[in-house]
Amino acid sequence: xxxxIIGKYVPGDSLIHRLDPRTKLLLMFIYVFIVFLANNGWxxxxxxxxxxxxxxxxxxxxxxxxxxxxxxxxxxxxxFFLHVLLTKEGHIVFQWxxxxxxxxxxxxxxxxxxxxxxxxxxxxxxxxxxxxIEVTDGMESLLxxxxxxxxxxxxxxxxxSISLRFIPTLMEETEKIMKAQTARGVDFSSGPxxxxxxxxxxxxxxxxxxxxxxxxxxAVAMEVRGYRGSQNRTKWRELTWGRIDTAFMLFIGLxxxxxxxxxx
Amino acid sequence: xxxxxxxxxxxxxxxxxxxYALQNISFQVYKGEWVTIVGHNGSGKxxxxxxxxxxxxxxxxxxxxxxxPLSEETIWDVREQLGIVFQNPDNQFVGTxxxxxxxxxLENRGIQKEEMKKRINEALKKVRMEDFIHHEPHRLSxxxxxxxxxxxxxxxxxxxxxxxxxTSMLDPSGKKEVLHVMQSLRREHDMTVISITHDLNxxxxxxxxxxxxxxxxxxxxxxxxxFSYGEKLEEMGLDLPFSLQLSxxxxxxxxxxxxxxxxxxxLVSELWTLYSAMSNIVTK
Numbered sequence: 001x002x003x004x005i006i007g008k009y010v011p012g013d014s015l016i017h018r019l020d021p022r023t024k025l026l027l028m029f030i031y032v033f034i035v036f037l038a039n040n041g042w043x044x045x046x047x048x049x050x051x052x053x054x055x056x057x058x059x060x061x062x063x064x065x066x067x068x069x070x071x072x073x074x075x076x077x078x079x080f081f082l083h084v085l086l087t088k089e090g091h092i093v094f095q096w097x098x099x100x101x102x103x104x105x106x107x108x109x110x111x112x113x114x115x116x117x118x119x120x121x122x123x124x125x126x127x128x129x130x131x132x133i134e135v136t137d138g139m140e141s142l143l144x145x146x147x148x149x150x151x152x153x154x155x156x157x158x159x160x161s162i163s164l165r166f167i168p169t170l171m172e173e174t175e176k177i178m179k180a181q182t183a184r185g186v187d188f189s190s191g192p193x194x195x196x197x198x199x200x201x202x203x204x205x206x207x208x209x210x211x212x213x214x215x216x217x218x219a220v221a222m223e224v225r226g227y228r229g230s231q232n233r234t235k236w237r238e239l240t241w242g243r244i245d246t247a248f249m250l251f252i253g254l255x256x257x258x259x260x261x262x263x264x
Numbered sequence: 265x266x267x268x269x270x271x272x273x274x275x276x277x278x279x280x281x282x283x284y285a286l287q288n289i290s291f292q293v294y295k296g297e298w299v300t301i302v303g304h305n306g307s308g309k310x311x312x313x314x315x316x317x318x319x320x321x322x323x324x325x326x327x328x329x330x331x332x333p334l335s336e337e338t339i340w341d342v343r344e345q346l347g348i349v350f351q352n353p354d355n356q357f358v359g360t361x362x363x364x365x366x367x368x369x370l371e372n373r374g375i376q377k378e379e380m381k382k383r384i385n386e387a388l389k390k391v392r393m394e395d396f397i398h399h400e401p402h403r404l405s406x407x408x409x410x411x412x413x414x415x416x417x418x419x420x421x422x423x424x425x426x427x428x429x430x431t432s433m434l435d436p437s438g439k440k441e442v443l444h445v446m447q448s449l450r451r452e453h454d455m456t457v458i459s460i461t462h463d464l465n466x467x468x469x470x471x472x473x474x475x476x477x478x479x480x481x482x483x484x485x486x487x488x489x490x491f492s493y494g495e496k497l498e499e500m501g502l503d504l505p506f507s508l509q510l511s512x513x514x515x516x517x518x519x520x521x522x523x524x525x526x527x528x529x530x531l532v533s534e535l536w537t538l539y540s541a542m543s544n545i546v547t548k
Contacts, residue, residue: 132360133360133361133364161360162358164360165357165358165359165360165400165401168400168401168402169354169401169402172402213355214352214354214355217350217352217355217356218355218356218358220319220350221348221350221355221356221358222358222368223343224317224343224346224348225358225368225369225372225416225417225420226340226343226344226369226372226373226420227368227372228340228372232374233371233372233374234370234371234374234375234376234377234380235371235377236363236364236367236368236370236371236377236380237364238377
């Protein structure tokens with residue numbers, strides 16, 4: 001998993017970094033839908049151009065992005081070949097060992113894997129340029145209309161931000177428990193799968209017990225600091241919607257219209 | 265003197281347990297005073313802490329905090345008077361960064377952004393953590409996290425600060441850091457502090473000490489008064505500070521020590537002047 005960059009934040013001060021997290025979330029959400037509008041060379045071309053523009057504006061090095069995409073590359077290649085082998089439309093380009101490859105199949109395979117690639121690039125871009133806490137704040141703000149239907153939006157967002165805060169703590173703890181159990185003779189890294197699964201209980205049970213204990217203590221600490229739910233609460237982190245955010249939203253709107261008009 | 269916390273005849277019994285965890289506890293903490301409650305495991309001091317912050321209701325007796333009687337209706341008013349620092353540095357860090365953590369309590373009180381900013385900066389400056397404002401908790405040491413916890417508490421401007429074993433999970437330098445910050449806070453801002461601990465080393469700097477054992481208050485007085493009961497404290501499972509132990513042993517071996525030293529500084533200054541003092545005696 002070392003090569004994975006999805007979910008990692010790269011600090012920076014680019015235009016994309018400075019966008020309101022709501023803009024970025026909406027942008028990604030709309031993008032995921034309009035990607036499916038594309039069905040010919042023109043539309044895919046525009047989409048690719050748009051994605052490259054975002055990548056350029058984010059100042060994330062292209063090579064860094066590519067390195068991060070390596071783990072998913074084989075899925076993309078696999079998708080391509082699946083389409084090439086299974087689609088039977090258009091005319092045959094070549095035949096080999098009884099396998100017939102059609103020209104439409106190659107085209108469709110290329111489009112589908114490109115679509116896949118674009119989706120991954122854009123979603124990765126979101127997490128690379130937005131801190132998890134910003135994503136949480138953005139989600140809370142975007143989902144706040146749901147409060148009318150008694151959806152506990154604030155509580156969910158708080159849960160998410162606390163989970164994010166505790167990831168490194170629990171990782172550290174996992175490591176500590178693993179070392180402690182290894183010292184007591186538990187073998188986590190070799191032996192048959194069944195044995196290794198059994199060894200995991202020696203890790204998971206103490207980890208869960210301590211996580212529950214942490215949760216309880218944290219709840220007390222929150223309560224004595226006056227936490228009583230979302231009522232009458234102010235917010236330290238305020239989101240500010242700027243002109244640039246409106247511009248980006250208009251831009252993606254235009255893109256959607258262009259794709260709609262150009263699709264065949 | 266104005267009373268900050270008044271505990272009157274409080275007893276507490278956990279459900280399904282025969283014995284009382286606390287028996288007829290009464291004491292007062294005055295404004296601006298530093299009171300240390302010390303006791304071994306099972307002495308009832310942690311139960312007392314839970315009672316003070318309203319996590320458990322006393323079986324009998326009453327608790328007043330800044331004149332407000334503690335009850336189910338007043339629990340949030342009472343908590344507004346208190347700032348609490350708990351034992352585990354990690355399990356009381358709510359925010360994703362230092363500033364978010366200090367902001368958490370302020371957000372709960374509905375304080376406006378401008379005021380929040382001012383208070384966060386002030387509080388972090390008081391605990392000397394202002395350079396770490398954007399740091400995530402996993403990049404801080406235990407002592408630093410506890411200092412942030414103190415900042416989070418004082419940002420809410422409480423009348424009384426309770427340290428509930430706040431230094432017991434820290435290394436010696438972390439302990440020193442936290443106690444140092446608390447002492448300077450108290451000197452400069454005249455705060456009332458109730459420190460709950462099992463470590464007699466922390467007792468020396470208190471104004472008054474309450475020693476608990478088996479759910480009862482057994483001793484009460486100044487640190488010097490408490491330490492004069494040396495053996496009795498050891499019988500209760502408390503370890504006397506090293507400086508005190510050493511000065512007593514030296515005395516019993518015939519070295520003319522003038523006092524039982526509660527602090528390292530006192531001991532050291534007597535020891536390094538001891539030789540000249542003794543040679544004076546010899547030449548006479």
